[in-house]
Amino acid sequence: MAEANMLDPVSVCADLVRFDTTNRGNGDSEGERDAAEYVAGLLTDAGLSPEIYESAPGRANVVARVAGSDPALPPLLVQGHLDVVPADAADWSVPPFSGEVRDGFLWGRGATDMKDFCAMVLSVVDTFAREGRRPRRDVVLAFVADEEDRGEYGAHWLVERHPSLFDGCAAAISESGGYTYHVPAADGRIVRIYPVGAAERGTAHLRLTARGRAGHGSRRNHENAVVRLVAALHRIATHQWPVHLTPAVRAFIEQTGKALDVEVDLSDVDGTLARLGPAASLVESTVRNSTTPTMLDAGYKVNVIPSVAQAQVDTRTLPGTEAELLATVDELLGPDVTREFVAHQGPVQAPVDSPWFDAMGAALRSQDPGAVVVPYCLGGGTDAKAFAKLGIDCYGFAPLWLPQGFHYRAMAHGVDERVPVEGLHFGTRVLDHLFSHC
Template sequence: MAEVAELCSQLIRFDTTNHGNGDCAGERPAAELVASVLAEAGIGVKVLERAERRSNVVARVSGVDSSLPPLLVQGHLDVVPADPVQWTRDPFSGDIADGYVWGRGATDMKDFVAMVLTVLRGWAAADLRPRRDIVLAFVADEEDQGLWGAEWLVDEHPELFEGCGAAISESGGYSYHVRHASGAPVRLYPVGTAERGTSHLRITATGRAGHGSRRNDDNAVVKLIDALGRLASHAWPVRLTPTVTAFLQRTGAALGVEVDLSDVDATVARLGAAASLVENTVRNSTRPTVLTAGYKVNVIPSTAVGEVDTRTLPGTEAELLATVDSLLGPGVTREVVARSPAVQAPVDSPWFDAMAAAIQSQDPQAVVVPYCMGGGTDAKAFARLDIPSYGFAPLWLPEGFDYRAMAHGVDERVPVAGLEFGTRVLDRFLSTV
C-alpha cells in the first residue's frame, strides 16, 4: 500500500495554510486532487465554495443496504502555519524519508484524507461496495472557525448530510504505548467520543489614563493582570462526564491500577503515561493567551484587553461564566468572542463497537477506550444536525513517537507503516459497519 504514503505526500505538497480571519492560501489545489481521485473511483463529486479557492468536496458512496443510516466521513484540507526555519525539512516538501511522510498536515489531517481515498481506490479496483451509504466531506477552514467549511455547509447545504447516523473524523484510533502496573506493555487506542466546548473570552479592564511616573491606583493594566492571574490560578472543580468516567474505568482496568472516582486527581496520577489522555478533560480551563495594552512606556492607558482560551465540559458553561464574573473584580468586564458547545457521542453503541473491532482485526492486543478531546473539531458543526461524531483516524505509531506533539508542531510527520495500518483498519470499518 505504498500509494497511501504517496497520496499523503501529494496532499502535503499543496500549501493550504490557514492564518485565520479569512486569510488562507486556499484549499482548492488539494480539493481538486481529492475530487479527481474520487472521480477516477467512479464517485460523483460536488465542489462547493463560499469564497474563491475555499473549496469543499462532498460526495456519496452508495452502499448495499440503503435502509441503513449513512455514515459521514469528514476531514479538513487546511493546515496551520509552519515556519520553515524551525523545521528539519521543508514543511511542504511531503518528503518520504526514514520511514515517515514529512510535512505540515501529515497528522492533521491529510493522513486521514489519504487513507480514506486509498480505501475507496481499492474498492473501485475490486468492484466492492460498503454495507451502508457513506457521505464524504473534505472541507475548508477547520483550523479557524469553519465559516468557509463545515459551519457554512451545515447552514447552507444541510440536505447533503440528511439522515447520517454518525460521523468519524480526526483525533482518535491511534496506538498509545503505556505500561501495566506489572510493567508489561499495553497498547491503548483512544477513540474520541466527546469534545470540550469553547467559550473564548475577551477581558477588558478600564481605568484612569495618566503619566507612567505618577501613582495611579486606577491602572487598567494592573487590573487586567490581577484578573487574569485569578483566572489562571483558579482551581476548577472536577466534573466527570460519561466519556471521562468510562475512560478512567476501562483504562484503569487495562493497566491494573485502582480507580477511585471520589479522588479523580489521584486516580489520574496512577495512570502513568496514560494520564495525558485525560488530565485536561476532568475539569474546565481558563488560560490567558493574548494581551493588548498601551502604546508608550510612559503612558498609563485607560484600557487593557486580554483574551482567554476557555474550554468547557458538557453542562458546565453557565457555572463557569458565573465563576469568571466573580473572579474579575471591579472595573473589569468580559464578553464571549467565540462559542461552541461541548459535544458527546454514545460510548456504548454499535458504532464504537465496530471501531474497536476494526482496530482489533489488525492489532488483536489493542485496548480500545473512549476519550474526551481537550480541544475541538468540526464535529461541533455537524452536531447541529444531530450527527454524533467520533474521533477515529486510526494509525499505528512506534513506541516513543510523540504523536500528540505533531499536530501544529515542528517537524510534523507520520509513519508510513502507520498509514498502511490505518488504511487496513478503515477498510475493515467502512466495509462492515
C-alpha cells in the same frame, strides 16, 4: 485485501502534503482549491460524482456519497480537512511541503493533521471501486477547508448553507482518535491503548476589558485599568476548577485503569491519574474546565496610565458546565472588568456505549487483536462542532498504528511533522473493515 491493488495511501498522502494549503487565519489561506480538485479527481476515478462547493474564491470543499449495500441503514459521515497551519521551512529537517519519505516516515506539514486520514479514506474508496465492493451503508465523504481557523469557509459554512448534503447521517468520524498509545502497566507489560474521541470541550474564548482613570504614571491612581486587569487575570489563572467527569472521561479512567491493573478511585481523580502514568496525559486536561490567559493589550507609553486594558482568555468548557463556569468567571472578574465572547462553540458529546463505538473497536482489533479501545474527550476542538449541530454523533477516529516512543501528539502543528508509512497502511485496513461491517 491485496494492498498492491490499492491506490497507495502513502503516495496520496505525499501528493496532498505537496499542496501548500496553509491557513493563516482571518480568511488568509492558499491552495485549498487545488487540493480539492485533486481529491475530486480521485473520487471521480473511483466512479463517484463529487461536487466542489466554494464558500469564497479558493475556499473549496468536496462532498461525495458512496452507495452502500443496505440503503435502509443511516449513512456514516467521514469528514476531514485539507488546510494546514503555517510551517517555517527554516525550522524543519526537510522542506515542509515536500512529502518526502525517509526512515519509514512520510514527512510534511499535514502528515498527521490530517492529510493522512484523507489519504487513507481515498485509498479505501478506490479499493472498493476496483474490487466491486460496497460499504455496508452509505458513506458521505466531506473534505473541507478552514478547519485550522474557525471553519467559517468549511464545515460550518456547509452545515449552514448545504445541510441536505448530510441528510440522514447518524454518526461521523474524523481526526484525533484511533491511534496507538503504548503505556507501561504495573507488571511491566506494554499495553496498546487506542483512544477514540467521544467528546470535545467547548470553546468560549473571552475578551476581558478593564476600565479606569487615565493619568500620569508617576502619580498614585487607585483606578488603574492595568492593575485591575492584572488582578482579575491572576484570580482567573489561579482558580482551581472542580473535577467534572463526562461519560467519555469516566469510561477512559475506568477502562484504562483496568487494562493497566491500577487502582481507580473516582473520589480522588488526581491521585488516580498519577497512577495511570503516561496515559493520564490523554485526559488530564479534560477532567476540568480551564481558563488560560493568552493575550494582553494595554497602554501606549510607559509614563501614561491607560484608561482601558484588555486581555484574552482561552476558555474551554465540558458538557453541562458552561453556565456555572461563566457565573464563576463573573465573580472572579469583579466589578471593574467586563467580558465578551471572541469565539463561542458548545461542547460535543457522543454515546460511549453504542454500536458505532463497538464497530470502531472491532475494526481496530481486526488489525491489532491486543488493542484496548477506550473513549476519551478532546481538550480542544474540531469540525465535529459543526456537524454535531445536525444531530450527528461525532467521533474522533482516524486510525493509525504508531511505533513505541513516537511522540504523535507533538506532531500536529509541530516542527518535523511526520507519519509512519506502516501506520498509513494499518489505518487504511482498519477503515476498510469499518466501512465493510459497521
